[in-house]
Amino acid sequence: MAAMALVMAACDDGRIYDGTVVSPTDDGLTVAMIGELSGCPEYECQASYSVALAAFRDGDEYAVSSKSLGDGSQEVLLSNIPADIDRVEVCLIDRLRKRVATFATRDVQNPGPGVVEFNVGQLDVAMFPAIQREVFSSTCTQCHGATGYAAAGLDLTSGKSFGMLVGIESTVVDGEKRVVAGDAGASVLWQAVATDMSASWAFNHANLLTDTKSEFIKNWINNGAK
Numbered sequence: 001m002a003a004m005a006l007v008m009a010a011c012d013d014g015r016i017y018d019g020t021v022v023s024p025t026d027d028g029l030t031v032a033m034i035g036e037l038s039g040c041p042e043y044e045c046q047a048s049y050s051v052a053l054a055a056f057r058d059g060d061e062y063a064v065s066s067k068s069l070g071d072g073s074q075e076v077l078l079s080n081i082p083a084d085i086d087r088v089e090v091c092l093i094d095r096l097r098k099r100v101a102t103f104a105t106r107d108v109q110n111p112g113p114g115v116v117e118f119n120v121g122q123l124d125v126a127m128f129p130a131i132q133r134e135v136f137s138s139t140c141t142q143c144h145g146a147t148g149y150a151a152a153g154l155d156l157t158s159g160k161s162f163g164m165l166v167g168i169e170s171t172v173v174d175g176e177k178r179v180v181a182g183d184a185g186a187s188v189l190w191q192a193v194a195t196d197m198s199a200s201w202a203f204n205h206a207n208l209l210t211d212t213k214s215e216f217i218k219n220w221i222n223n224g225a226k
Contacts (some may be wrong), residue, residue: 029081029108031055031088033074033118039126040071042226043092048219049100051125052093053078053118055108058086063097077115081108090120092130100216101130127220128162135213136161143203151202154178165189166225172201181225184218193217 033053043049053076054063064085067078078088088108092101104120136144136156145155152171155164165179170188177187184190191197194214198205209217220226 028079028083029085029111029116030077030079031081031106031108031116031118033076033078033088033090033120035090035104035120036073036122037069037071037090037125038122039124039129040069042126042223044070046219046223048094049092049216050095052091053088054091054093054097054099055081055085055088056099057084061099063091063093063099066093066097088116088118090123090125092125094212098212100212101134103130103133126226127216127223128226131217131220132158132161135209135217139208173197179221179225182222184221187221190214190218190221 031053037051040051043051050066051069052063052066053069054066055078056063065078065081067076069076069090081088086107086109088106089099089102090104091099092103094100103123103125104118106116106118108116137158140156143149143151145157145160150156154171155161166181168178170176170178173188179189180186188197192205193209194206194217196206
C-alpha cells in the first residue's frame with residue numbers, strides 16, 4: 001500500500017521538527033492509516049500544533065515517531081516503528097511531539113506479521129471538537145450538563161457548549177463574557193482554568209486541567225474561537 005503524498009500549506013509554522021519523524025531502526029512495525037480528515041487547516045500556520053499519525057509507548061505522552069497529516073482522504077504509512085510501541089494514534093501533538101488530543105487509537109501490541117491496518121473513518125480534528133472531547137466531555141460535563149444540571153447555567157455537553165460560550169455574558173463574573181473571540185485574557189473560561197479567578201467560587205477550577213490543555217484553550221480563543 002503506497003502512501004498518499006501530503007500537500008501542506010506553504011507557511012512558516014515554526015515547528016522544531018519536520019513533517020516526518022521516525023525511529024532509526026530498519027525493521028520495525030509499519031502501520032497503514034486510511035480515513036478522511038477535516039479541520040487540519042486550523043493548525044497549518046500555527047507554530048504550536050500538528051495533526052499527526054504518531055506512535056506512543058504506554059505511559060509516555062511524547063510520540064516516538066510521527067508523520068504530519070492534512071485534510072481529505074488519507075492513505076498514510078508510518079514505518080520503522082520500534083517493537084516496544086503500544087499504540088498508534090491520529091492525534092494532535094505540540095512542537096515537542098507531546099500529545100494534546102487523541103482522535104483515534106490503534107493498539108499495536110503483538111500485532112502479528114505484515115502491515116497493521118488502521119482505519120479511522122471520518123474524523124473532525126478541528127480545535128473546538130478537540131476541546132469538546134479532551135476537556136468538556138471528559139472533565140467538565142459531570143457538573144455542566146451531563147446529569148441534567150448545569151452549574152452556573154453553563155451546559156458544556158456536545159452540541160450545546162459552543163452556543164453557551166462564545167460571546168455569552170458570564171453568570172458569575174459581572175460585565176465579562178465566558179469567551180471573547182480573539183482574547184483569552186478577557187475570557188472567563190480561560191481565566192477560570194488558568195488563574196486563581198475561581199478560588200472563591202463553589203468549585204476552584206484552577207487545578208482542573210493540565211497546563212497543556214489550558215494552553216490549548218487559550219490558543220483556540222486567541223485564534224478566533226471558531
